[in-house]
Amino acid sequence: MTTVSLLDAAQRLARAETTSRELTEACLARIEEHDSALRAFITVESDGARRGADEADARRREGQVRGPLDGLPLAVKDNLAVAGRVTTMGSAIYRSHLPAENAGVVDRLDTHGAVRLGATNLHEFALGVTTENPHFGICRNPWDTERTPGGSSGGSAVAVSAGMALGALGSDTSGSIRIPAAACGIVGLKPTYGRVSSYGCYPEAWSLDHVGVLTQTAADAALLLDAISGHDPRVPSSLPLPPTMTAQEMAAEAPLRIGIEEDFFFDRIDPAVEDVVRGTLGAMVEAGAQLVPLTLPSLAEATFALTVIDTAETTAFHDDQFRRRGEEYGEDVRQLVECGTLPSAVDYLHAQQIRSRLKGEFHRAFSEVDVIASPTLPIRTPRVGEATVQVTGESRDRDGELMRLVGPSNLVGIPSASVPCGMVDEMPVGIQFLGPALGEAAVLRAAAVVERLVELPDIRF
Template sequence: MSDLLFSTIDSTSLLIKNKELSPVELTKLSLAQIRKINSTLHAFITVSAEEAIEQAMNLEEEAQHNKHRGPLHGIPIVVKDILQTDGIRTTGGSKVFQDWVPSKDATTVKKLKKAGAIIIGKANLHEFAMGATTENPHYGSTKNPWDLTRIPGGSSGGAAVATATGMAFGAVGTDTAGSIRLPAAMCGTVGFKPTYGLVSRQGCLPFSWSLDHVGPMTRTVKDAAIMLETMRGVDPEDRTTVNRNDSVLYQGLQNLEGKKLGFYEPYMFSGIEENVKSVVQKAFQQLIDLGAEIVPINLPGIEKALDALKTIAQSEVASFHEPLLKKYGDSYGDDLKYRFQFGRKISANDYINAHRTRRQFIKETLKQMEKLDVLIGPTNVQSPFAIGTMLPEQAISNMFTLGKTPLANILGFPSLSVTCGFTTDMLPVGLQLIGKPFADKLVLQIGDYYEKSENWVQELKKNERYLHAIK
């Protein structure tokens, strides 16, 4: 296996810019890795090999003429198969759209291609992004590269696995209650959910328009910043986007002196496995050793706010799928059918009150964060469980029991998951940082400084567990 497949976007881009590596050569390496291991891991629904090579050839010609579009020029990226891709089918992980080939790209995909990223394929996901496991009854269940019997997290499980195993250098994921950050944590990679409104959702099949986010999934925090810089920006086709000119690219922090990290233990450590807790506590101590101060705080109304998230999400997703269900109801997976029953029972009064609860909770949380830089806690509080062990009626609560990611979605605040260690079973654990609105750069800076103080990212290259299963 080529070490190049596990290098960073940042360093690989420099090789391409200096003409030491061609986009075609790099793309062929990624495609070879996909051919070698994807049949075992089920990270992709569609591999766009011909399109990727064509893109790579055009970008190589540009490079030969000293035209370099930026740090994503010639870099293979995978897109979660819920975002539209021009000329490449977009299934949403469902049989309902199994033959749909869009005629235009989602805004984020368009921006990445313009920046020189090569779209190497479409990543597997939990059907319509409505679950935390990426157990897909239609396209195969994605497997965790650290233990093939276990889930990789979801719903962006395929994107996380592709990034963790060298099939792609980064990915575009979506996050409604943790669907970028949970699989990133469980696969040992980086996942970033930006501030609501920073990145367009145009061209993304919706789960919940009030809670959905599109964001990058990479192997390092700096690579996430590189992708986010291209992805962000106002979009006339998505009225929730905001016009902000401040870049998310950053200079590395010199230290964490003076940084105050808020920690609400009753929520962040509820339901946590001791094996996971010990890893997170070591990460907390590392942050303190680096100069940060961890400050106990309160988050009044958090339980009501999380209940409001469930009400908003399930109501909005039921509304979107209602016309499809009338025509394709039998084509949906069993866990989704159960979810829709819940969503249909929500009244307009309950939905409106949920939004009121949300607004009040955001207001109260901002008060708690006035003198803080970020909130911290674990991303996942449980290790990934075995594939095939979850009943459909239990699946609706997985995101809330497996991790602490939904908090950042009800807030709409930026949130990063970065690997902070491994359990005794050698399963990754994620550290979560949640910032104030549009403090995305600061969240990335703190995460970057912590990441560089450890060496967890190197474990991805060393992991050979999934290779043993390949015939």
């Protein structure tokens, strides 16, 4: 039961071929069997999940189904507030924190009748890309437990990849959904900035934070996005728009125009990873897609701009708490927060100027193409605890490499999705698609094409 997609599970429920209780028990059994090794969850809500599943089954018997998510067991990253349940942010400081109200997306899941399995592990305060959490345990990749699942939404990705949940919510400030999606061989979608409420999501960098989804398939991502999107008046950044209709819109049949920007998105890629991604693009061309060369000159400064904005905003948010309780932060996160004092106000303003220029360049590019493609990660999946990686004899910083290609879409606030497109070293490789603002259907349509062309081997753990 736990390997079915959200869409398949919803259809089985509709045909009375299974029940929410059966789906939920299958996920809970999977958690019980594997989570001591994988550490995907910080909190498992077994009793609440069973209660929610029984309520969903009762609604279905009475003909009061709330929608396609009703009765489906999902996981929620532990930086999204759940009223009355400990929400830790992956930090020892919040080990006993009980929020008074739900995050906006948690309310939407409840409205749609989803079953909440528990809170997933994350890099402390979502400030990292490995989910090597010193307080709640190192999260491990189910494809190879000696390798990182990525982060900061590593627990959500592992839960979906390992069949512990049929889908999960995560957050993404500098790639934190797409990095673990690529490393764990699933789909990860970061929507347009403001398309999904960030209310009740513990901030990292307020102008970069996005809430999104991790799922088995592109169709599942559309289904989950349509349920959690829409305007939230409590958040100034929330776009005044109704919920998305991505599941319907991504069914368009027009051939895809795929932009290829070589100087940044294909620069210094591990040769084996590049071969897999270019092979996938070649197969998409054979299936009817068109590749269009693009130039985006300001991408050369994107890493600088993202780093300055992210670290400065993070440190500004943490400033008071860090002064009082900095010794309770993990070492790597403490160093990151300290680094946020280094950029000057001039640096921050220069970064915002770069951001504005890059937004304009992407906007113009999307008048010529539907999506832009790149590898999600330029390197092979690193091992747990590996601070540097080797690529063709060159030593590179692990964290910088993991964020390098996924950061620009956060900087300019456009949708981006990672979808698995092959294997290297018996580990999944992801291809990333970026789309125009509000273009979630385009990136998921491209992801769906890849799914039809590429099939990963079964995961073994």
